[in-house]
Amino acid sequence: xxxxxxxxxxxxxxxxxxxxxxxxxxxxxxxxxxxxxxxxxxxxxxxxxxxxxxxxxxxxxxxxxxxxxxxxxxxxxxxxxxxxxxxxxxxxxxxxxxxxxxxxxxxxxxxxxxxxxxxxxxxxxxxxxxxxxxxxxxxxxxxxxxxxxxxxxxxxxxxxxxxxxxxxxxxxxxxxxxxxxxxxxxxxxxxxxxxxxxxxxxxxxxxxxxxxxxxxxxxxxxxxxxxxxxxxxxxxxxxxxxxxxxxxxxxxxxxxxxxx
Ligand code: PGA
Numbered sequence: 095x096x097x098x099x100x101x102x103x104x105x106x107x108x109x110x111x112x113x114x115x116x117x118x119x120x121x122x123x124x125x126x127x128x129x130x131x132x133x134x135x136x137x138x139x140x141x142x143x144x145x146x147x148x149x150x151x152x153x154x155x156x157x158x159x160x161x162x163x164x165x166x167x168x169x170x171x172x173x174x175x176x177x178x179x180x181x182x183x184x185x186x187x188x189x190x191x192x193x194x195x196x197x198x199x200x201x202x203x204x205x206x207x208x209x210x211x212x213x214x215x216x217x218x219x220x221x222x223x224x225x226x227x228x229x230x231x232x233x234x235x236x237x238x239x240x241x242x243x244x245x246x247x248x249x250x251x252x253x254x255x256x257x258x259x260x261x262x263x264x265x266x267x268x269x270x271x272x273x274x275x276x277x278x279x280x281x282x283x284x285x286x287x288x289x290x291x292x293x294x295x296x297x298x299x300x301x302x303x304x305x306x307x308x309x310x311x312x313x314x315x316x317x318x319x320x321x322x323x324x325x326x327x328x329x330x331x332x333x334x335x336x337x338x339x340x341x342x343x344x345x346x347x348x349x350x351x352x353x354x
Contacts, residue, residue, distance in 0.1 A: 099309040102332040103349050104142040105339030116149050120156040122342035131160045139352045142193055147181055150189045165193035171214035183222040194219050198229045199272045209252040216256040227266040234273035243292045250296055263307040268334040274314025283323040286312045290329035318347040325352050
């Protein structure tokens with residue numbers, strides 16, 4: 095039997111959820127996924143929640159007895175100091191975060207995060223032993239002109255040096271086509287598979303060995319109704335979920351779907 099990357103179901107809460115919502119979500123999740131709250135039980139799929147910055151300490155406490163990882167949605171390019179508003183990787187490590195999303199299309203497009211900036215953020219995360227979840231993906235225009243794969247692999251190539259500095263089992267790639275994020279219009283599973291296979295080949299060609307350990311996630315309007323069609327694809331190792339991760343019952347269904 096060949097063993098591939100450990101599958102990962104990751105929640106990206108974006109700028110949603112408040113203190114009480116976090117508590118209610120975890121209380122519900124305890125009922126729905128009791129095995130994730132049993133430290134003696136080895137779950138077959140990794141589960142991660144990335145709340146907004148202010149709720150990371152609260153979520154850390156709520157998840158103390160759980161086999162659910164904690165992550166952040168962004169990080170400073172600097173290692174600390176006079177950078178008003180920034181949260182450093184060292185702070186995330188101090189709060190016991192395991193993962194951090196970088197290069198999400200909302201950061202690239204709304205906050206103008208460039209490849210150079212994303213590279214600096216990845217290096218900060220490596221320094222603090224956090225696992226970067228690098229998001230890549232094309233616009234609808236790019237897909238319509240048949241350039242989706244070239245464009246997305248180009249995003250990886252721009253960061254090849256930094257990705258090569260992550261240990262092979264300490265990196266996650268999330269393929270998120272822009273037009274599928276938050277729109278309710280999900281990618282065709284076969285198209286997502288084609289892209290994730292191309293990403294896997296890119297890893298094999300450029301960072302040999304990484305193709306065996308780096309989980310490649312699909313993200314973009316994933317919900318319980320469509321998730322199984324992604325999870326059965328050879329090169330899709332899980333999902334990065336926005337909207338459907340805000341409701342404990344939907345998120346729990348996604349985790350369960352991966353287990354079957
Ligand atoms: P969505 O968001 O599931 O709401 O489309 C996914 C993401 O942006 O990571």
